[in-house]
Amino acid sequence: MLARHIQYFIAVATHLSFTRAAAALHVSQPALSQQVRQLEESLGTPLFDRSGRTTRLTDAGEVYLRYAKRAAQELQEAKRAIDDLGDLSRGSLRVGVTPTFTSYLVGPLVEAFHGRYPNITLVLREIAQEALEEMLLADEVDVGIAFDNGHHLDLEAQALLVETLALVVGKQHPLATVGSIGLEALNSESLILLSAEFATREQIDSYCRQHNIRPHVQVEANTISALIEVVSRTTLSTLLPATIALAHEQLVAIALDQQRLQRTAVLMQRKGVYQTAAARAFVELAMQVAKQLEQPGCSDQLM
DSSP states (O other): OHHHHHHHHHHHHHHTOHHHHHHHHTSOHHHHHHHHHHHHHHHTSOSEEOSSSSOEEOHHHHHHHHHHHHHHHHHHHHHHHHHOOTTOSSEEEEEEEOGGGGGTTHHHHHHHHHHHOTTEEEEEEEOOHHHHHHHHHTTSOSEEEEEOSOOOTTEEEEEEEEEEEEEEEETTSTTTTOSEEOGGGGGGOEEEEEOTTSHHHHHHHHHHHHTTOOOEEEEEESOHHHHHHHHHHSSOBEEEEHHHHHTOTTEEEEEEOSSOEEEEEEEEEETTOOOOHHHHHHHHHHHHHHHHHTSTTOGGGGO
């Protein structure tokens, strides 16, 4: 009963309308209003100001909303804990990843996880890093894979792998047979890079400024698949994790001499959250897959 009161209260507080909240919950408005009235009576104070044209939270309502959201989150965790089976014969897991990992890590990881736990429903979402942290905090994602750029205090991060960026070119590029280049050679390259909203682009720009490099950015794109397609067909080059090139036979990764462009990937979870058997298995397997990616040719051992 308490869970229903909380659910109804949060719905009205979110929509600031009893009508819209009732529609979202698929209940009648009188039933919704009655539940909220009962909650207000039990608390001894009104939670909503209904005197105007729009419904507004009272001061007490604002305070109660913070605790109600926390309680709803805890109740969802409790349900998952009850539903969780240690033998992994069923269950579900919500995983968020920042974009570059879908190009080389997600495939082997899902292959290994589904091969080992075929009855676990895996929900994958590609999410920008800032939004991913917000979804972890809101209990909308169980595990996140992102970069170690500093994170919210209520999140914990576990190092997964060190990603090395390289100059990635197509096999028709003049540098395709070169194993490595000095940083100054980047000044002569015409690049296609991810657009500014990506963490990868921010890191590349910072790296170039740090080493006084001024490459010619001729094209920008908002998907890695677009970068891969263009680079494979033209003499434009890009800066991407070297592992991506290894996963595409039409691409070549050229190492950057002297000062490598590296960053650490991490597994992120909310501190203190109940960790289901599926989440524990996923984290363990992700660590194994990450190690295998650093030692190409061993991925079959994970199945």
